Amino acid sequence: MASDDRDNWESPLQFVLACVSYAVGLGNVWRFPYLCQMHGGGGFLIPYLVMLLLEGVPLFYLELAIGQKMRLGSIGAWTAISPYLGGLGLASVVTSMYLCLYYNIINAWSFWYLFHSFQSVLPWAACPVNSNRTGPIEECEKATSTQYFFYRETLNISPSIEKSGGIHTGQALCFLLAWVITYLFIIRGVKSTGKVVYFTATFPYVVLLIYLIRGMTLHGALNGVKYMFTPKMEELANPTTWINAATQIFFSLGLGFGSLIAFASYNQYHNNFERQAIIVSLINSGTSIFASIVTFAVYGFKATINYENCLDRTRILLLNSFNLAEDSIILNNVFEMIEKLNTTFPEQFAELSNKLEDCNLENELSTAVEGTGLAFIVYSEAIKNMPLSQLWSVLYFFMLLMLGMGSMLGNITAITTPLRDFRFLSHVSNEALNGFVCVLCLLLGLGFTTRSGNYWFTMFNDYGATFSLLLIVLFEVITVSYIYGIKRFEKDIEDMLGHRPNWFWKIMWGGISPLLLIGLFLFYVINYIQGGTPTYQAWNKDLGKSEQTEYPLFGQAFIGLLLVSSVSCIPLTALYIFCQRRKHAQRQKQQRTVNTVAA
Amino acid sequence: MLGRIVFFLCLPSVLAAQLCKPNAAEGFKVRLSIKTALGDKAYEWNRNQRFLFQAAIAFAMSHHLELEFNVSNILVCDETPRVSFWFVVTSPGDPSRLVGKESVELAVRESRSRINNILLLNDATLEFVGVLPTLTAPVKPATPSWLIVFGVVIGMVGAGIVFLLVSTVVQKKRKKNEVAEEEDDDEEAQMKRTAGNEGIYNTSFSEYDRNTQM
Numbered sequence: 001m002a003s004d005d006r007d008n009w010e011s012p013l014q015f016v017l018a019c020v021s022y023a024v025g026l027g028n029v030w031r032f033p034y035l036c037q038m039h040g041g042g043g044f045l046i047p048y049l050v051m052l053l054l055e056g057v058p059l060f061y062l063e064l065a066i067g068q069k070m071r072l073g074s075i076g077a078w079t080a081i082s083p084y085l086g087g088l089g090l091a092s093v094v095t096s097m098y099l100c101l102y103y104n105i106i107n108a109w110s111f112w113y114l115f116h117s118f119q120s121v122l123p124w125a126a127c128p129v130n131s132n133r134t135g136p137i138e139e140c141e142k143a144t145s146t147q148y149f150f151y152r153e154t155l156n157i158s159p160s161i162e163k164s165g166g167i168h169t170g171q172a173l174c175f176l177l178a179w180v181i182t183y184l185f186i187i188r189g190v191k192s193t194g195k196v197v198y199f200t201a202t203f204p205y206v207v208l209l210i211y212l213i214r215g216m217t218l219h220g221a222l223n224g225v226k227y228m229f230t231p232k233m234e235e236l237a238n239p240t241t242w243i244n245a246a247t248q249i250f251f252s253l254g255l256g257f258g259s260l261i262a263f264a265s266y267n268q269y270h271n272n273f274e275r276q277a278i279i280v281s282l283i284n285s286g287t288s289i290f291a292s293i294v295t296f297a298v299y300g301f302k303a304t305i306n307y308e309n310c311l312d313r314t315r316i317l318l319l320n321s322f323n324l325a326e327d328s329i330i331l332n333n334v335f336e337m338i339e340k341l342n343t344t345f346p347e348q349f350a351e352l353s354n355k356l357e358d359c360n361l362e363n364e365l366s367t368a369v370e371g372t373g374l375a376f377i378v379y380s381e382a383i384k385n386m387p388l389s390q391l392w393s394v395l396y397f398f399m400l401l402m403l404g405m406g407s408m409l410g411n412i413t414a415i416t417t418p419l420r421d422f423r424f425l426s427h428v429s430n431e432a433l434n435g436f437v438c439v440l441c442l443l444l445g446l447g448f449t450t451r452s453g454n455y456w457f458t459m460f461n462d463y464g465a466t467f468s469l470l471l472i473v474l475f476e477v478i479t480v481s482y483i484y485g486i487k488r489f490e491k492d493i494e495d496m497l498g499h500r501p502n503w504f505w506k507i508m509w510g511g512i513s514p515l516l517l518i519g520l521f522l523f524y525v526i527n528y529i530q531g532g533t534p535t536y537q538a539w540n541k542d543l544g545k546s547e548q549t550e551y552p553l554f555g556q557a558f559i560g561l562l563l564v565s566s567v568s569c570i571p572l573t574a575l576y577i578f579c580q581r582r583k584h585a586q587r588q589k590q591q592r593t594v595n596t597v598a599a
Numbered sequence: 600m601l602g603r604i605v606f607f608l609c610l611p612s613v614l615a616a617q618l619c620k621p622n623a624a625e626g627f628k629v630r631l632s633i634k635t636a637l638g639d640k641a642y643e644w645n646r647n648q649r650f651l652f653q654a655a656i657a658f659a660m661s662h663h664l665e666l667e668f669n670v671s672n673i674l675v676c677d678e679t680p681r682v683s684f685w686f687v688v689t690s691p692g693d694p695s696r697l698v699g700k701e702s703v704e705l706a707v708r709e710s711r712s713r714i715n716n717i718l719l720l721n722d723a724t725l726e727f728v729g730v731l732p733t734l735t736a737p738v739k740p741a742t743p744s745w746l747i748v749f750g751v752v753i754g755m756v757g758a759g760i761v762f763l764l765v766s767t768v769v770q771k772k773r774k775k776n777e778v779a780e781e782e783d784d785d786e787e788a789q790m791k792r793t794a795g796n797e798g799i800y801n802t803s804f805s806e807y808d809r810n811t812q813m
Contacts, residue, residue, distance in 0.1 A: 115744075115746075115752075170745075174749070180757065187764075326682070328680075429767075
C-alpha cells in the first residue's frame with residue numbers, strides 16, 4: 001500500500017475538473033459530429049446513450065474505484081490485485097507512452113495556427129502568388145487555400161511515408177513549446193495539475209458557447225443544423241452504427257490508459273467517486289452533443305458559402321458566354337436561366353456543358369470530414385469567411401489548445417504516477433522525474449515534425465492505441481469481476497463509500513460490459529483481417545488532393561510492432577513473475593533441505 | 600468631287616470596320632463588370648465611357664512604346680450588353696497597320712493598375728481576355744509575425760518554469776534548515792529530558808577509584 005504522505009487533490013472539485021479536462025478532448029469536437037452525420041443525425045443519439053449506459057459509466061466507475069482503493073498508479077494497482085497482472089498496468093503505460101508521443105503534435109499544430117492568426121489577413125484565406133506573379137501557386141489553385149496552408153505551409157508534407165524529408169523548423173519550435181507548457185502544467189504533480197485544470201476544463205465551454213451564438217447567426221447555419229439533426233432512423237438497423245457508438249464512448253472517456261487510475265489514486269480514501277463518475281460521463285457526452293451543434297452550424301455556413309460561390313461562378317460563365325447584361329442573371333434565377341438558355345440556344349449551350357458545374361447544397365452538406373481535416377481545414381475555411389476572422393480564429397485555436405492540453409495532462413500523469421510508485425525512484429524529486437519524461441517524449445516525438453510526420457501520426461492514431469485499449473479494458477473488467485472477485489470489490493467500495501454498489505453495476509461489470517468488449521474486439525480483428533493491406537491518405541501535390549496509398553513493408557511491420565508491443569506486456573509479465581516465483585520457491589526448498597541436513 | 604470627299608470621309612470608318620472585328624488576330628476582348636464592381640454607384644456604359652477607355656489604352660501604349668498614340672488609334676467594336684467588346688490598336692504613323700498583340704499585352708500589363716483606376720474597376724472586374732494580371736508581391740516582414748508571438752509565449756513559459764524550480768529549491772533548503780534546527784532543538788530537548796531523569800553519569804567526581812588503593 002502507498003505511504004500516507006501521498007499527494008492529494010486540494011478538493012474533490014479539482015479531481016472532477018481533472019477528469020472532465022482529460023475526457024473532454026479533441027475527439028468530442030472532431031469525431032463525434034462526423035459519426036453523428038454518418039449514422040443518421042439525431043438518431044445516432046440513441047445507440048450513443050445506450051452504450052454510455054451499458055459500457056461507458058460502469059467501466060469509468062470501475063477504473064476510479066481501483067485507483068482510489070489501491071492509491072497507486074496502474075502498474076502498482078494491478079500488481080496489488082494480482083502479481084501476475086502487473087503486465088496490465090505496464091501495457092497501459094506503454095499505450096500512454098505512444099499516445100503522449102503523438103498527441104502533442106496536434107497541440108503543436110494548434111500553436112502554429114494560433115500564432116499565424118495574428119496577421120491582418122489570415123494566411124489561409126488566399127492563395128499565395130507564384131514566382132512570376134501571374135497567378136496563384138498551382139498546387140494551391142488545384143486544392144483550396146486552406147488545404148494548401150495545412151499541407152504545404154504547416155506540414156510541408158512529403159508525397160509518401162517513404163520519403164521522410166527533413167524536420168520542419170516551425171513545427172519543431174511549436175512542438176518544443178507544447179512540451180514546455182506540458183512540463184509547466186505537471187511540474188509538481190497534482191499540486192500543479194490541480195490548479196491548471198480549473199482553466200483547461202472550463203475555458204473550452206466559454207468558447208463553445210460564444211461559437212454557438214456566432215454560429216447560429218451565420219448565414220446558412222440552420223441549413224447545416226437541420227440537415228444533420230434530421231434523424232434517419234434506418235441507420236439504427238446498421239450494426240456499424242452501434243459498433244461506432246460503442247467505440248466512440250469507449251475512447252472518448254479515455255478508459256484503459258491508466259490516467260483515471262492515476263487521477264483517482266490521489267483522492268481521499270472516502271471520496272464519493274460514484275457520483276463523480278456519473279457526472280463526468282454525462283458532462284463528456286453532453287459536451288460531444290454541444291460541440292456537434294456548433295460544428296453543424298459551421299458546416300451549414302461553409303456549405304452555403306460554397307454553394308453560393310458555385311452559383312456565382314455559373315452565373316458569370318453564362319453571362320460571359322452569352323454576352324448578357326450583368327443584372328439579367330442573379331443568384332436566385334441561375335437555374336431558370338440555365339433552362340431558358342438551353343432551350344433558346346441549344347448548340348451554344350452544349351459547348352458549355354463540360355464547364356458547367358453542378359451546384360447542389362445537399363452535396364456540399366454531405367461532405368463529411370473528421371479528425372485533423374475537420375479541425376484544421378474545414379473550420380479554418382469557415383472562419384476565413386466570417387467577419388473579424390482573426391478574433392474567431394484566435395478563440396477557436398485557443399480552445400483546441402485547451403482541449404488538447406487538458407487531455408495531455410491525463411496522458412502524462414498516467415506515465416509519471418506508476419513510475420513514481422517504484423521504490424528505486426522515490427528519492428528522485430517530482431520535478432526531475434516529470435522533466436525526464438517530458439524531455440524523453442520530446443526527443444522521440446521529433447519524428448512527427450518531419451515532412452512525413454503526418455503519415456506517422458495517422459499510423460499511430462489508427463493503430464497505436466485502439467486495439468490494445470480494448471484488450472486492456474477487457475482484461476481489467478474480467479480481472480476485477482472474476483479474479484479479484486465481485487464480492488471483494490463490493491466490500492472495498494462499501495469501505496470507501498459507505499454503501500454497496502447497486503445490482504445494476506454488478507450486472508454490467510460481470511456480464512454486459514465484458515460481452516460488449518469481446519464483441520468490439522472481435523469486430524476489430526475481423527475488420528483488420530478483411531481490410532487487406534492497411535492504407536493511408538497520401539497528399540498528391542500535382543493533383544491537389546489526398547489519395548489512398550498502401551503502407552510500405554516497413555510501415556506494416558511498424559504497425560504490427562505497435563499492436564504487439566503494448567499487448568504482449570500482459571503475458572510476458574505474467575510469465576516473468578511465474579518464472580521468478582518458481583526460482584524463489586526452488587531456492588527456498590534448497591535452503592530448507594540444507595537446514596535439515598545441517599540439523 | 601462631293602462623292603470623292605464622302606468616300607475619303609467614310610474610308611477611315613470602313614478601314615476601322617475591317618481592322619477591328621471579333622477574334623481579330625491582333626485584337627483583345629475586354630469584359631467589364633461595372634455593376635459587380637460598383638453596385639449602386641455603377642455608371643452607364645456609353646460613348647463617353649468608351650472614350651475614356653480608349654484614352655486609357657492610348658496612354659498605356661504611349662507610355663510603353665514611347666510613341667504618340669491618339670484616341671483615334673484605339674478601335675473598338677462588337678459591343679454587347681454584357682459590356683464586352685473587342686479592340687485593336689493601329690500604329691500612329693500608318694493607321695491601316697495594326698500594332699502587334701505582344702506589344703499591346705505588355706503595355707496593358709505595365710499600366711494595368713492605372714487603367715483599372717481610371718475606370719474605377721479592378722483586375723477581376725476589368726478583364727482583358729488572355730492577359731494575365733500582374734499580382735502584387737506579398738509584403739514579407741523581416742521577422743515573420745508568428746515568430747514574435749512564439750518568442751513571447753515561450754519566454755513567459757520558460758520564466759514560469761524557472762521560477763517554480765527555483766522556488767522549489769529554495770523551499771527545500773528552507774526545510775532542510777528547519778529540520779536541522781529541529782534536530783538541534785530535539786537534541787537539546789533530549790538532553791534536558793535525560794538530565795531530568797537519570798542524568799549522564801559524570802565520572803570525574805565519582806568515588807569509584809580504578810586504581811587500587813595502596
